[in-house]
Amino acid sequence: MRATVWEHFSFTKLNDVKGEYKANYKYCNNTQHKVNSRYGTSNAKRHINNYAAYKTFLTKNPSHVTNFDHRVFVYMFAEAIMNNSYPCSMFEHVKLREMLSYLNAQVRHVTRNTILRYRWQEYLRLKSILHETLSHINNRVCFTCDCWFACTTKGFLTLTNCILNLCYFPSPHRGVDIYLFVVGIINKWSLERKAFSITFDNTGAMDVMVARLK
Structure with a gap:
């Protein structure tokens, strides 16, 4: 009930569990709208637009009609x-x-x-x-890939051309697991026929990964 329209209604609680209220228009006191967070404001807006008092309010408060x-x-x-x-x-x-x-x-x-x-x-x-x-694109694509540990000691892996993926990558960082992960990303982006090169750091796991990737 944060929309501006609700400033022109008072509320009576109907159901604590469901968060339901009855909204009473301040200028007429004869119409009630059932309200909770799931309902929109269309009915309330249509109702108050029928009253001269509301139109007078808009005239005096132009910021409400921007x-x-x-x-x-x-x-x-x-x-x-x-x-x-x-x-x-x-x-x-x-x-x-x-x-x-x-x-x-x-x-x-x-x-x-x-x-x-x-x-x-x-x-x-x-x-x-x-x-x-x-x-x-018709040209070939060059990738870079890196694994690292955050200050929380959790491992992450990213594959970039633009940043194609950055996600949590739990230990151990084995070459086979890195290979499966990287190939999965390349296939997901439909780049398996456009790959030209991929750059890694020089860890042993990456040697295993490169051998499988070739």
């Missing part, structure tokens, strides 16, 4: 977080929320999970574009 698009706002904020390596919890900081509300009363504050969802959708979009680009 072309502000909440989805675009969250997308741009999520993009800024990613480009500057800010923590996703930044959107939950109290003072930042106060500032955003001051700048535009239509801002609806979201959680870090919403930011992560937006970033995941963007990741899938960019991945699709990269896959399409690689599928249309």
Whole structure:
């Protein structure tokens, strides 16, 4: 119930378990809307648009009738977080929320999970574009591959042309396992017929991997 439209309703709780309420329009007191987080705002908006009192409110509060698009706002904020390596919890900081509300009363504050969802959708979009680009190139592709341990002692492996994959890779880092992993990624990106070279470090496991890859 964070949408701006709910500012014009009062609420009566119906069901604690389901989180359901009845919304009473402040200007008429004769219509009730059943509300919970699953329901949209379309019925409430249609209802209040019929009242002169609401139109008067919009006249006195022009910020409520701007072309502000909440989805675009969250997308741009999520993009800024990613480009500057800010923590996703930044959107939950109290003072930042106060500032955003001051700048535009239509801002609806979201959680870090919403930011992560937006970033995941963007990741899938960019991945699709990269896959399409690689599928249309006629030249050969050079790869690099590396395994390393993070400060948490967990192992990771990445295969790059652009970054094609970066994931947790548990020990032991045996050559056979690395080979199966890398070949799986190359096949997933449909690059098995376009591979030209691949660069590794000089560990023994990589020698085994290269022998199998050849």
